Amino acid sequence: MDFDALRKIPLFSGLDDAACDRVTSQSSTRMVPADTVLALEGQPCDSLLIIEVGKAVALRTSASGRVARIRVDDAPVAIDKATALTGQNHLFTWMTLTRCRVRTIPRALFLDLVESDRSVLLQTAHHLATQANRSRADFLDAAIQDPATRVLNRLRERADSHGAIALDDGQDGLAAELGLSRVTVTRALGALTDHGVVRVRRNHVQLQP
Incomplete structure (x- = not known):
């Protein structure tokens, strides 16, 4: 090295x-x-x-x-x-x-x-x-934020310089990371997509400008 x-x-x-x-x-x-x-x-x-x-x-x-x-x-x-x-x-x-x-x-x-x-x-x-x-x-997010906001905050934290996030173990991994169910994460991503905040393709998420 x-x-x-x-x-x-x-x-x-x-x-x-x-x-x-x-x-x-x-x-x-x-x-x-x-x-x-x-x-x-x-x-x-x-x-x-x-x-x-x-x-x-x-x-x-x-x-x-x-x-x-x-x-x-x-x-x-x-x-x-x-x-x-x-x-x-x-x-x-x-x-x-x-x-x-x-x-x-x-x-x-x-x-x-x-x-x-x-x-x-x-x-x-x-x-x-x-x-x-x-x-x-x-701790504060878990106490006061709705699931969609928690998902978005974690995606922003993990995004690269181009706003891309690779979910290597899928939405199940993101759900486990946040202590949420897979169904809750799927619904949150759907809501964020509907609002034009993210674009989801399989195990990849792109933050929208």
């Missing part, structure tokens, strides 16, 4: 060549197929996982066996940074949605970078603040 590619990961965007060399030399990469478990809920976190290519999803399973989809992360991204920072057990099960290239960085190296490199420290702080704000926004 060249240094420019490593710096595309927001967490490492400010690393100099020496730090990049250290990360690449002390980490490992592997290609994994879709539906591969990368980290298991309740398992100790001993490394920071980087998705260099592909998409990963965070899942949480209730005592009754109900699976909730928490979030989807697109490459290039470091996943579960907060858990790697604290060293606690994983709160979620992380699984690949697509074929992925995954880099594993020892937790000790990540912590040393946080302590020694100002850019990594600032990116980590930014991530934690963003995560806290998102959690509050999700």
